[in-house]
Amino acid sequence: AQRVTQPEKLLSVFKGAPVELKCNYSYSGSPELFWYVQYSRQRLQLLLRHISRESIKGFTADLNKGETSFHLKKPFAQEEDSAMYYCALSGISGGYQKVTFGTGTKLQVIP
Amino acid sequence: NAGVTQTPKFQVLKTGQSMTLQCAQDMNHEYMSWYRQDPGMGLRLIHYSVGAGITDQGEVPNGYNVSRSTTEDFPLRLLSAAPSQTSVYFCASRAELSTDTQYFGPGTRLTVL
Numbered sequence: 001a002q003r004v005t006q007p008e009k010l011l012s013v014f015k016g017a018p019v020e021l022k023c024n025y026s027y028s029g030s031p032e033l034f035w036y037v038q039y040s041r042q043r044l045q046l047l048l049r050h051i052s053r054e055s056i057k058g059f060t061a062d063l064n065k066g067e068t069s070f071h072l073k074k075p076f077a078q079e080e081d082s083a084m085y086y087c088a089l090s091g092i093s094g095g096y097q098k099v100t101f102g103t104g105t106k107l108q109v110i111p
Numbered sequence: 112n113a114g115v116t117q118t119p120k121f122q123v124l125k126t127g128q129s130m131t132l133q134c135a136q137d138m139n140h141e142y143m144s145w146y147r148q149d150p151g152m153g154l155r156l157i158h159y160s161v162g163a164g165i166t167d168q169g170e171v172p173n174g175y176n177v178s179r180s181t182t183e184d185f186p187l188r189l190l191s192a193a194p195s196q197t198s199v200y201f202c203a204s205r206a207e208l209s210t211d212t213q214y215f216g217p218g219t220r221l222t223v224l
Contacts, residue, residue, distance in 0.1 A: 009151065036213075044154075044201065044215040086154060088213075096161055097142065098169070099205075099213060103153035 002027045002091045006102035013077050014110045021072040021105050023061075023087030032090040033070040035061055036101075039083045047072075047085070057081070077109045112137050117202050117216035124192040124223045132187040132219050134202030140214075142205040143185040144169070145177065147198040148218070154201065160185055192223045 003026040013019055025031055035047040048056045050063040050070060061072045070087060087102040118133045136143065144159035146169075156169030160179040174196060176188040185204075189196060202216040 006153075034213075043217050044203075044213075046212040049212070096159070096167055098156065098159065099144065099203075100156065101146070101154035103151065 002031075002089050002093055002098065002100050004087050004089050004100050004102035006085075006087055006105050008105045009103070010106045010108065012108040012110060015079055016076050019072075019074040019077045019081070019107065021085050021087075021107065023070045023072065023102060025068050025070065025087075025089050027068075027089055027091050029091060031063075033061075033063055034088040034090070034099075035059070035070075035072050036086045036088055037083050038086070044086065077107075079109050079111055082107055082109045114138065115202055115204050115214050115216040117200075117219050119219060120217065122219060122221050124189075124221065126192060126194060126223060128192050130189050130192065132189075132200055132202075132221075134185045134187065134216060135183050136185075136202075136204040136214070137183065138204060138206070138214065139182060140204035141182070141207045143179070144203050144205075144213075145175070145185070145187045146201045146203065147171065147196075148201060149198050157187065157200075189221075194223045197221060197223045 005024045033050045036044045037047045038044045059074045084104050086104045090099045115136045141162045145157040146154040155171050158177040160166045166177050200219045203213045205211045205213045
């Protein structure tokens with residue numbers, strides 16, 4: 001079974017402070033991991049994926065297979081970063097590819 | 112491209128009523144799925160499809176039916192609505208590869224009284 005855990009429901013940081021949104025996963029094979037973001041009153045959209053090793057809007061995430069983690073980081077938070085963030089894992093379960101989401105972390109950036 | 116579209120945007124049902132949430136995509140994606148989003152629960156997979164004619168259950172399939180007669184459409188049917196099905200429903204689609212991005216619809220906010 002595949003599982004994604006986001007331990008924090010809410011993370012409040014001041015503008016300019018570093019941000020780290022935690023994500024841990026459980027999966028027996030090689031996972032494909034993603035971060036999705038949902039801004040207020042908007043649909044979910046992809047933020048980044050581990051295979052691309054990219055930085056989007058200043059965010060980065062590194063896959064740590066030893067710790068089974070895929071934490072999302074940004075060195076300096078901006079007010080426009082306030083949103084709901086979901087970590088997701090794509091893997092094979094029951095013979096088919098499935099995408100499992102974590103419960104999400106609401107990031108609140110305080111001016 | 113319209114991307115992923117969902118109708119209706121809002122719906123209020125009485126307990127026991129049935130209805131169909133519509134989802135369509137124009138990106139020729141093979142993989143489509145339905146999620147429900149509840150506070151504190153995140154996104155939970157209801158049903159998914161890996162291509163026309165192929166569907167399977169997700170984490171929370173009870174009370175919902177799906178079918179995939181075409182690549183474009185993936186409707187979600189509520190057979191007999193219950194208050195526990197009050198939620199926001201998202202449809203998503205993805206091309207075949209596991210590394211591909213999922214594209215989400217705008218969501219349907221359903222209230223069951």
